[in-house]
Amino acid sequence: MAALAVSELRVPATGPADGVLGDVLRRAVRLAPDAVLLSTPETGERWTATELLDAAGSVAAGLLARHAPGARVATCLGNGPAAVLLQLGTALAGMTLVPVNPRSRPAEVEHALRLSGAVLAVAAEEVAGNPVADLCAAVEGVDVVRVGVDWRAAVPWATPGELPAVDPQSLAQVQFTSGTTGRAKGVRITHAGMVATGTAFAERLGPTTGRVWCNPMPLFHTAGNVLGVVGALASGAEHVVLPFAPGPVLRVVEERQVTLLSAAPTLLDLLAAHPDLARTDLSSLRVLFTGGMTVTPAFVDRVEQVFGARLSITFGMTETCGAVLQTSPEDPDPVRRETVGAPLAGTDVRIAGPDGAAVAPGTPGELWVRGERITRGYLDDPVATAEAIDADGWLHTGDLAEMDGRGACRVVGRLKDMIKTGGENVSPVEVEEVLVAHPDIARAAVVGVPDPRWGELVVAFVVPAGDRDPSPDELTRHCRDRLSPFKVPRHWRVVDELPMTASAKVQRAELRRIAAADAG
CATH class of the missing domain: 3.30.300.30 (ANL, C-terminal domain)
Known part of the structure; x- marks a missing residue:
């Protein structure tokens, strides 16, 4: 690629034209029907591609027996099979998933359920001592399904029938993110945006078919349920889902011969400091994925030395389905160590000056992004939507960044006080x-x-x-x-x-x- 004259880059979309989450799952079945695509170490359960599609179809049928397509279904669950199958089943049913942090406090739960218009909440009896099912039940007008130790007995199931057609531009999820106004905003995420992001993210990681992908990232976040769930499906990897705790994650890495591990920088630090690390066989690891905050070259060097694997760093936000820039494990050292990578496929990126025009390479400006993965706006908040997304479709992230002459970006600060x-x-x-x-x-x-x-x-x-x-x-x-x-x-x-x-x-x-x- 020729050197850029200004800090603006358009990366065309690539890969299969899967428009909705159900398409990604069905494609995985066509490519490798007997490959294991989901496993949960806590319960010892495993699903092949065919079994996962059948189970998700049964959950979809169970949801449709209660509510019509288009209904909004909240989940308040820890990491486990129920969260994944509810995500897939809701998508197949043409309903909208509303994932809520299961550690939320009463006012936060009520705000999420009321703003989203959720008619059904599938909630754990408790997560880390938080009685989240009771908190959901306290919100008037919401049907609550309580999930205890036997998750299969609680999750809605029914004999699969004909499923509704789902529009790629329809609402797949409402994710909540804190805003400068102090109240969590409902970010509208489409099927097309979610699929485009998960697919492009997996492509940037490199070949993962047949590999084992350990994902302890929260499944109520885009990092867990878009980059993780959709990314693993798109790549054909076995998706190992579990709550984060350093000891259990290290055991899973060794016992399951994990090749790809997703973990925020804080989690990587906790793993590196855990006493079990010295006696854990990490030789299977090939790639570590991280994001969520700016990392330094020293952090990259330390992590790669400790774990013996290449680090892939992503930059994104809920409004971009979790990722918009990403380094590849195969990038040259200066890119991997000093930047958050180049734009993902299907993304326009501009480093904008005060007048909105793209600045020269190497010059700091506000990071603007545009493309299929960008949110369609904030739920019932046209003012906040207009402040964030301009008439040309650019999302003004509020982050200060600079782009080098080849398109790799470095985040240098924030305009916002977040x-x-x-x-x-x-x-x-x-x-x-x-x-x-x-x-x-x-x-x-x-x-x-x-x-x-x-x-x-x-x-x-x-x-x-x-x-x-x-x-x-x-x-x-x-x-x-x-x-x-x-x-x-x-x-x-x-x-x-x-x-x-x-x-x-x-x-x-x-x-x-x-x-x-x-x-x-």
Whole structure:
């Protein structure tokens, strides 16, 4: 490819024209009907391509016995076979999946179910002590299916019949992401976008047919259910699904001779620090996939040395089905170590200056992306949609990046104040609203401070109400009762006043400087 004159690149779509998730599954059956495509170490269950299609068809029939095509079905489940089969069955039924973090707190669950219009919630009795089925049942108008230890007895099944035709442009999922307004926004994801992303992602990883793909990434995120579920189906790999815990993941790598492991940077650090690592046979590993936050050349070198495998890094967001840029394991060292790769097939990327025009290569600007995988907007939020996606279809990511002359990109910062911790997005406003609801707090501001393991840690600056004396332990308990664990501040600072601009806005840059100095 000739050197680029400006930082804009259009990569045409390639690969099979599978328009909906059901097409990807049916194609896998045609290519290798007896190949194992899904396994779950916790239960010892395995499904060939044919068995997986039959099981997904039975789940689709069970859902259609309750609701019509187009209905929205929420899942609040940990990683396991039920989550995968509900995803596939919902797609075959022409319904919309609404995956909800099973560790969500009551207000978060209610917001997700009400905003999405879910009529059915398939929820675990509890996940990590969180009674998520009870939380769903507390939302009026939602039919709840409770999933206990015997998941087969709970998931809706029926004799497969004729399934509805599904439009590739129809809504496949509503995924939730934190926004700068403080409330989670419902991201609309189409079948076409999901299939295009999973397929292109798998192609960038290289040949994976017949290999074993271990995926402990959360199946309520695009990283788990688009890059993982769809990517593994598109590539013909055996998809090994399990919750993340360092010991069990290491055992699975050795026992199942895993060739490809998906893990966020934080999870890779936890695996590398685990005492079982030294006695685990990692010789089968060929590729590690990671993403969710910016990684350094030193991190790439350390991970590849520890695990003896090549690292593939992706950059994406929920609004891009989880991936839009990605390095290949076969890329030259400077690309693999210093960038997040080139655009995936079917993607337009522009590094835009303040006037919206593409800047010169090597010049920082805002990362804009366009293509089939881009969200169709935010559910029932035309204002936020118009702010994010312009009239020409460009998604303005709010991230600062630069593109080299060959099309590889490097993320250099963010325009937004979003905090990214352990691969999760945290809206400062959402946490601040919870804090100021406490009687001891008059004002609060939340920022992220860099952390080598988590990417960023959430830090809260709080101004006491009157003569109150806020206790960090009490504030932590207050937040844990109302927020998901990753949103709870890890560090606290009680201050008399927050630094403000002349227009009465909090100077977050100054707070980040103070927090970084404190972290020292």
